[in-house]
Amino acid sequence: MDQPATEAAELPLDRWHRAQGARMVPFAGYAMPVQYEGIMAEHLWVRENAGLFDVSHMGQLLVHGKDTDRALETLMPGDFAAQKDMKLKYSLLLADDGGIIDDLMATRRGEDFYVVVNGATKLGDLEVLEQCLPREVVVDYMKQQALLALQGPKAAEILEAIVPGVSELSFMEGRAFHALGHTLWISRSGYTGEDGFEISVPGQGAAALGDAILANPLARPIGLGARDSLRLEAGLPLYGHDIDRTTTPVMAGLNFAINKRRRAEGGFPGAARIIGEIDEGPVQKRVGLLVEGRQPVREGALILDGEGNEVGRITSGGHSPSLQRPIAMGYVAAGLAEPGTELKLEQRGKLFEATVTPMSFVPHRYHRKPGA
Numbered sequence: 001m002d003q004p005a006t007e008a009a010e011l012p013l014d015r016w017h018r019a020q021g022a023r024m025v026p027f028a029g030y031a032m033p034v035q036y037e038g039i040m041a042e043h044l045w046v047r048e049n050a051g052l053f054d055v056s057h058m059g060q061l062l063v064h065g066k067d068t069d070r071a072l073e074t075l076m077p078g079d080f081a082a083q084k085d086m087k088l089k090y091s092l093l094l095a096d097d098g099g100i101i102d103d104l105m106a107t108r109r110g111e112d113f114y115v116v117v118n119g120a121t122k123l124g125d126l127e128v129l130e131q132c133l134p135r136e137v138v139v140d141y142m143k144q145q146a147l148l149a150l151q152g153p154k155a156a157e158i159l160e161a162i163v164p165g166v167s168e169l170s171f172m173e174g175r176a177f178h179a180l181g182h183t184l185w186i187s188r189s190g191y192t193g194e195d196g197f198e199i200s201v202p203g204q205g206a207a208a209l210g211d212a213i214l215a216n217p218l219a220r221p222i223g224l225g226a227r228d229s230l231r232l233e234a235g236l237p238l239y240g241h242d243i244d245r246t247t248t249p250v251m252a253g254l255n256f257a258i259n260k261r262r263r264a265e266g267g268f269p270g271a272a273r274i275i276g277e278i279d280e281g282p283v284q285k286r287v288g289l290l291v292e293g294r295q296p297v298r299e300g301a302l303i304l305d306g307e308g309n310e311v312g313r314i315t316s317g318g319h320s321p322s323l324q325r326p327i328a329m330g331y332v333a334a335g336l337a338e339p340g341t342e343l344k345l346e347q348r349g350k351l352f353e354a355t356v357t358p359m360s361f362v363p364h365r366y367h368r369k370p371g372a
Helices: 014-019 039-048 068-073 119-132 155-160 203-214 224-233 260-265 271-280
Strands: 023-027 030-035 050-054 059-065 088-094 100-109 112-117 137-141 145-151 174-179 182-187 196-202 219-221 284-291 302-304 310-320 325-333 342-347 350-357
Touching: 014 023, 014 030, 014 203, 030 224, 039 050, 039 224, 050 203, 059 068, 059 119, 068 112, 088 119, 100 119, 112 119, 119 137, 145 155, 145 203, 155 196, 182 203, 196 203, 203 219, 224 310, 224 325, 284 310, 284 342, 302 325, 325 350
Parallel strands: 050 219
Antiparallel strands: 023 030, 050 145, 059 112, 059 137, 088 100, 100 112, 145 196, 174 182, 182 196, 284 325, 284 350, 302 310, 302 342, 310 325, 342 350
16 A cells, blocks of 8 residues: 555545545555544444445456356355345355455346455456356456445435335345436445445446435445454454465355355365365364454464464454454464464564454344344
């Protein structure tokens, strides 16, 4: 982030963010808002009300063609064939050795799939998909679409006033809506641990939608800084930090993304290794850590056992505004991954006491319909 933001590409809402008083920084090739009034205030606002995030740097793809569901199963461990219409599924694009190329969200829309991938990896993901999928399956990169996320306990109340019927969506469900002169694809999803929505909108309509949302005093614009602290509190991994090509889904604690049928049948990259780790356990596991004191411990810090031996490294760490204390995630030897295990962290020659804790650090508040 040492190059000036002016050298980065502009998102559809670039001028809108600047008019809102955003501090812009380069991120994933774009100039993006890192904060408006301050990370702490923005974080707590989302936990109590609702915050509007611009995540238009993410890659929006439409995958369509013959037997698209079965084709995707050759690259990912999800049971796409059994996925219900308009339902979202968290999944993983895998390398041949079982490492994670990217994590993503895939929504069945009839015979097609709407896939959202991470911004920093989207071009590489697109290349993998185009090279590995059958010729009958086409991947369209939806470059003209912006993507906004409205997150927080008041999100449904705010968005329902603009897009009637949206509050009827359940968690991990999406649908097309018409509002403000545009077709919007809206899913009840997000990456903060809160109830909320992700809204795909044509780029030329993004500012009007942002204005309509912020006309409600319960909504405020939120930057990348609070997005990161929110997802850390929710125990959600960030690609390129907590998961990457050196980590498997089992190491990362993402077994839920490998459906029962796929575990039995295999047929996805790295299946032998991944299924072996499910059965026998991985060498390392991702864990949450409560850190003693007031100073946050950052990515790259060493994790030590009681005898001072290195047993892992921190992959994400920071101050938790909700808990008012430092928290972190990292990988440790599997035998030290049980909650309650006491460890030490070393950062710049200084030692910190830490305790393994279940994730998430704060309760998730996703909206589920009764019986869902």
